Amino acid sequence: MLAFIAAEIPRLFTIYNVILLAKAAVTTLSLSAVGCVVGLLCGTLLTLARMSRRRSLWPLKALAFLYIEIMRRIPFLVTLMTFYFGAQVLGFNFSPLEIAFVSTSVISTAFVAEIVRTGLQAVKASQIEAAEVMNFSVWQSFWLVRLPQAWPIILPPVFGYFVLFIKDTALASQAGVLELTQAAKILNTKGFSASLVYATVLLLYFVISYPLARLGGHLEKRLGTARHSRSRRTV
Amino acid sequence: MAQLDIRGLVARYNDTTVLDGIDLAIDRGEIVSLIGPSGSGKSTLLRVISGLLRPVKGTVSLAGETIDYGDRRSLRRARNRLAIVFQQYNLFGNMNVLRNVMVTPVTIKKRDRREVEAEARTLLEKVGLGDKLNAYPDELSGGQQQRVAIARALCLKPEILLLDEVTSALDPERVGEVLDTIKLLAAEHMTLLIVSHEMAFVRDVSHRVAFMAEGTIQELGTPEQIFDAPRIARTRTFVSRILGHRTAA
Ligand SMILES: Nc1ncnc2c1ncn2[C@@H]1O[C@H](COP(=O)(O)OP(=O)(O)O)[C@@H](O)[C@H]1O
Ligand SMILES: [Mg+2]
Numbered sequence: 001m002l003a004f005i006a007a008e009i010p011r012l013f014t015i016y017n018v019i020l021l022a023k024a025a026v027t028t029l030s031l032s033a034v035g036c037v038v039g040l041l042c043g044t045l046l047t048l049a050r051m052s053r054r055r056s057l058w059p060l061k062a063l064a065f066l067y068i069e070i071m072r073r074i075p076f077l078v079t080l081m082t083f084y085f086g087a088q089v090l091g092f093n094f095s096p097l098e099i100a101f102v103s104t105s106v107i108s109t110a111f112v113a114e115i116v117r118t119g120l121q122a123v124k125a126s127q128i129e130a131a132e133v134m135n136f137s138v139w140q141s142f143w144l145v146r147l148p149q150a151w152p153i154i155l156p157p158v159f160g161y162f163v164l165f166i167k168d169t170a171l172a173s174q175a176g177v178l179e180l181t182q183a184a185k186i187l188n189t190k191g192f193s194a195s196l197v198y199a200t201v202l203l204l205y206f207v208i209s210y211p212l213a214r215l216g217g218h219l220e221k222r223l224g225t226a227r228h229s230r231s232r233r234t235v
Numbered sequence: 236m237a238q239l240d241i242r243g244l245v246a247r248y249n250d251t252t253v254l255d256g257i258d259l260a261i262d263r264g265e266i267v268s269l270i271g272p273s274g275s276g277k278s279t280l281l282r283v284i285s286g287l288l289r290p291v292k293g294t295v296s297l298a299g300e301t302i303d304y305g306d307r308r309s310l311r312r313a314r315n316r317l318a319i320v321f322q323q324y325n326l327f328g329n330m331n332v333l334r335n336v337m338v339t340p341v342t343i344k345k346r347d348r349r350e351v352e353a354e355a356r357t358l359l360e361k362v363g364l365g366d367k368l369n370a371y372p373d374e375l376s377g378g379q380q381q382r383v384a385i386a387r388a389l390c391l392k393p394e395i396l397l398l399d400e401v402t403s404a405l406d407p408e409r410v411g412e413v414l415d416t417i418k419l420l421a422a423e424h425m426t427l428l429i430v431s432h433e434m435a436f437v438r439d440v441s442h443r444v445a446f447m448a449e450g451t452i453q454e455l456g457t458p459e460q461i462f463d464a465p466r467i468a469r470t471r472t473f474v475s476r477i478l479g480h481r482t483a484a
Binding site for chain 2: 126127129130131132133134135136140144145148149
């Protein structure tokens, strides 16, 4: 059996198949990465809306709250399928890949929003007050004081989420997106043995995730001891 | 006309009345100290003056202009003329010492950077931190942070400086330095409202002393009156207890 699989290896790694796998790996990685970048931007905006003290913004705040609370509790596959079939029903002509990008972004926005909120709230109110009495505007105190102190707290968990989310993007294969899991299915259909194909893909997931996870851990350690994230009090 | 005129000030946290009708008028260049047991509302008074807590009743006027705490422009004008040094210093954790002192004059007040930097360096030199310009707040001791906070407040060139227990977190040997800095200010005719437990210092620098308890000013007078001949028993008890405690310690 093993000898049989070993004999299959040169046949599997033809230029064509390697390109297929590489493309799929890039798709897998970018699904997660785009999700996180969009999530970071939109999640921050959502969080700002949710944390705003302006009374007139209450409908936006309620919406942000509902979005965050609901979206975090829906399985990725359900969101993906809803968008996939929803787009069809409404007559939009999006490719599965586009649908997958939108779905990952929508989901990760909700998760990252929560991470951003925790980070922003970790900055002491007294820091904001100090800015306020020195006539910082709301935006100035956000950009100059709050965000610089919050991002070292925000970044490591976002990175961790990004790495975890890489696995979830496998579900995009259900919508026919050519990412790693889908590539495995295709190669399997082409007659390569499932064990070899999936072992290859498993290895690729690991090769993508592990260095990123290590980088994230490194980041966490470095930022964790960075002065920006602490404001120790000696009283 | 008083530089800082507080009338009938009432403030609450939720349902608790913390300031219960404060009247206090401070002249330009005058130094008034607030003393009193902890929880009597001293910090809250400074917070109300600087607009961090909206009063429910009463007024605060700066040089004749009543501050409308509900109006952003009015509050902005007022905050331009005063500075506060918090009990917990509240230096910006993400900025080094020099930037903590410079950020408001340069970024908010749009003053010339080089001019501000020269002033900031001089001030930090004066408070004995000329060698810590690039240090971050969490690399400094409490006393050092306190002095940066004082330099930061001074660099705003306020007409009125509010100081909240600026010596309470200092090592005993540092107290003198900070107090000397404040005395230097006093010589520059800045109006000062000081919350302090350092009775010898209060006595030394204040023109008048206010004894606060339970959200009201119980007694207001010259240092001699408050410390040597208090009119009410409560002041006497407080003063003697603090002085006794200090000499015992
Ligand atoms: N943020 C707050 N929320 C609720 N109550 C507060 C808050 N800050 C202070 N207080 C209460 O207000 C009272 C006065 O406090 P404070 O002004 O800090 O006193 P002092 O500075 O004289 O020690 C105390 O009883 C305190 O518990
Ligand atoms: Mg206090």
